[in-house]
Amino acid sequence: MSKRLLFVIIVIGALAGLGYYLYRSFRPSIGRTSNLMEWFRNPDAHPDWALQAGVRCEEAPFIFPTDGYIGFFWDDSFRIGHRHQGIDIFGGTDVGLTPVVAAYPGYLTCLPDWKSSVIVRVPEDPLQPGRQIWLYYTHMADPAGNSFISPEFPPGTYEKYVEAGRLLGYQGDYSGDPNNPVGVHLHFSIVLDDGQGNFRNELEIRNTLDPSPYLGLPLNAKSSVGKVIVCGK
Numbered sequence: 689m690s691k692r693l694l695f696v697i698i699v700i701g702a703l704a705g706l707g708y709y710l711y712r713s714f715r716p717s718i719g720r721t722s723n724l725m726e727w728f729r730n731p732d733a734h735p736d737w738a739l740q741a742g743v744r745c746e747e748a749p750f751i752f753p754t755d756g757y758i759g760f761f762w763d764d765s766f767r768i769g770h771r772h773q774g775i776d777i778f779g780g781t782d783v784g785l786t787p788v789v790a791a792y793p794g795y796l797t798c799l800p801d802w803k804s805s806v807i808v809r810v811p812e813d814p815l816q817p818g819r820q821i822w823l824y825y826t827h828m829a830d831p832a833g834n835s836f837i838s839p840e841f842p843p844g845t846y847e848k849y850v851e852a853g854r855l856l857g858y859q860g861d862y863s864g865d866p867n868n869p870v871g872v873h874l875h876f877s878i879v880l881d882d883g884q885g886n887f888r889n890e891l892e893i894r895n896t897l898d899p900s901p902y903l904g905l906p907l908n909a910k911s912s913v914g915k916v917i918v919c920g921k
């Protein structure tokens with residue numbers, strides 16, 4: 689075989705591999721994006737797509753933390769190499785209207801420079817007793833960073849106990865860039881502890897847990913086939 693032919697075969701193989709990787713990575717996310725566009729256009733036409741705050745699916749340890757349509761799952765991809773570390777729940781309302789509640793009891797912190805986020809320390813993972821986990825709730829501010837977090841939890845709050853169902857704030861569209869807000873939603877994720885009593889960097893998927901068993905819903909992007917996920921009965 690000539691070197692040139694070998695080179696062509698290697699290039700074709702690499703392109704096919706890249707194409708397959710992109711297809712696998714983005715196909716579910718693209719399907720969910722089109723559904724989400726439909727939800728944004730007319731949420732009232734799809735009341736059956738939404739879950740309600742406080743609902744417990746199956747025998748899950750967590751209650752659902754807000755009202756809305758689950759637009760993106762854990763491990764969805766928004767761009768090459770990106771893996772979504774949590775789930776995005778879109779209320780279908782304007783900012784500051786859709787309540788966000790604690791999914792599980794724990795100790796709430798809002799760091800001094802946080803405008804739109806809180807994190808709740810859960811000393812005992814209900815599905816793996818003996819380890820500590822953290823529940824992160826974000827996008828609770830408007831594009832300019834005006835917070836919709838409950839006034840009970842101002843920036844600089846540390847270790848305030850909250851029971852499940854406690855109002856934490858309201859969905860917003862804060863992205864950090866006032867000119868480029870996100871769609872109104874709650875991003876919710878389960879973050880691992882670093883073993884020293886601190887939460888790990890939430891931006892890395894390897895520092896987070898698949899929320900599926902915690903919420904009793906199939907929320908893993910790579911194994912879930914459905915675009916619309918609701919409580920199974």
Ligand SMILES: [Zn+2]
Pocket residue numbers: 760772774775776874875876
């Ligand atoms: Zn998100």
